[in-house]
Amino acid sequence: MANILGGKDVSSKIYEDLKHTLSRATVHPKMVLYCDQPDAATRSYMKSIVTQGEKLGIKVEIFQATESVENDITSLNESGDVAGVMIMHPFKDADEMTALRLLKQEKDLEGRTAKNLGAVVEGDWLFAPPTAEAVMEVLDYYNIEVSGKDVVIVGRSTTVGKPLAMMLLKKGIDATVTVCHSRTTRLEEKTTAAEILVCAVGSAGFVKRDMVKKGSTVIDVGINFEHGKLVGDVAFDEVKDVAKEITPVPGGIGSITTAVLFRHYGTSLRLLEERR
Numbered sequence: 045m046a047n048i049l050g051g052k053d054v055s056s057k058i059y060e061d062l063k064h065t066l067s068r069a070t071v072h073p074k075m076v077l078y079c080d081q082p083d084a085a086t087r088s089y090m091k092s093i094v095t096q097g098e099k100l101g102i103k104v105e106i107f108q109a110t111e112s113v114e115n116d117i118t119s120l121n122e123s124g125d126v127a128g129v130m131i132m133h134p135f136k137d138a139d140e141m142t143a144l145r146l147l148k149q150e151k152d153l154e155g156r157t158a159k160n161l162g163a164v165v166e167g168d169w170l171f172a173p174p175t176a177e178a179v180m181e182v183l184d185y186y187n188i189e190v191s192g193k194d195v196v197i198v199g200r201s202t203t204v205g206k207p208l209a210m211m212l213l214k215k216g217i218d219a220t221v222t223v224c225h226s227r228t229t230r231l232e233e234k235t236t237a238a239e240i241l242v243c244a245v246g247s248a249g250f251v252k253r254d255m256v257k258k259g260s261t262v263i264d265v266g267i268n269f270e271h272g273k274l275v276g277d278v279a280f281d282e283v284k285d286v287a288k289e290i291t292p293v294p295g296g297i298g299s300i301t302t303a304v305l306f307r308h309y310g311t312s313l314r315l316l317e318e319r320r
């Protein structure tokens with residue numbers, strides 16, 4: 045049976061550090077969730093962020109896009125009362141790309157703007173996409189050696205697979221990375237060669253026992269609902285007997301991602317204080 049790499053200890057440490065930052069803050073600006081007619085999943089995600097903000101004493105405000113995304117983002121950029129902004133994907137009518145193009149790098153809590161993503165590629169990031177950062181956090185917290193290891197990531201989204209690959213390739217981190225996607229051929233050959241396997245596909249139980257190398261580390265990023273139950277992309281019950289260590293769902297990467305998001309709030313708060 046594999047060791048379980050729980051996310052709670054990792055996120056608790058992040059929240060402890062954040063509380064330190066918050067206790068020293070001289071200003072208490074808000075976090076803004078900028079959305080356009082959010083769907084049920086987005087509303088539920090926003091609700092969970094508001095609740096977590098309340099626990100931490102951080103004001104989180106939901107801002108519905110007006111007819112002018114330009115005016116909205118310009119005012120959020122300029123406001124001294126706004127530490128950072130999340131652009132809540134997907135938008136219904138408003139132009140999400142315009143919002144991302146205009147949002148200031150230092151208020152981009154999810155590392156989605158071109159400048160922040162470019163910094164990830166350069167290996168010197170301020171805000172990386174929180175889920176990719178959460179994977180790095182779990183590897184670091186549990187002292188999982190990455191240097192020189194063969195890491196396979198299944199999924200090439202801009203929020204998970206691609207930035208994670210760049211972070212793992214950074215000089216000094218030094219993984220050898222393969223990124224797979226829906227057009228990848230002989231996927232099993234690649235995944236069974238992985239010393240560290242990261243799955244971010246969005247398909248319940250996608251990674252089966254025979255896709256995993258014995259004694260490897262398996263990181264499950266997936267969030268799926270199956271028969272009303274939250275499950276990951278990895279068939280946990282079978283893979284846990286093959287892998288050396290594995291992140292669970294729930295209680296794995298998801299909780300760390302939220303903690304990283306709030307850590308980003310702490311960073312944007314510091315930047316705002318410096319500019320005053």
Ligand SMILES: NC(=O)c1ccc[n+]([C@@H]2O[C@H](COP(=O)([O-])OP(=O)(O)OC[C@H]3O[C@@H](n4cnc5c(N)ncnc54)[C@H](OP(=O)(O)O)[C@@H]3O)[C@@H](O)[C@H]2O)c1
Binds near residue numbers: 203204205224227245
């Ligand atoms: N834990 C967290 O905090 C967190 C945060 C974000 C997302 N998630 C979860 O992570 C999962 C992925 O999210 P995402 O936003 O990255 O999803 P996404 O944008 O839909 O990307 C999914 C990726 O999986 C690839 N894929 C789909 N079917 C495949 C197949 N049969 N074989 C190989 N690759 C395949 C896709 O390939 P193509 O590019 O070729 O289409 C794509 O690159 C979802 O379950 C999501 O809910 C979790």
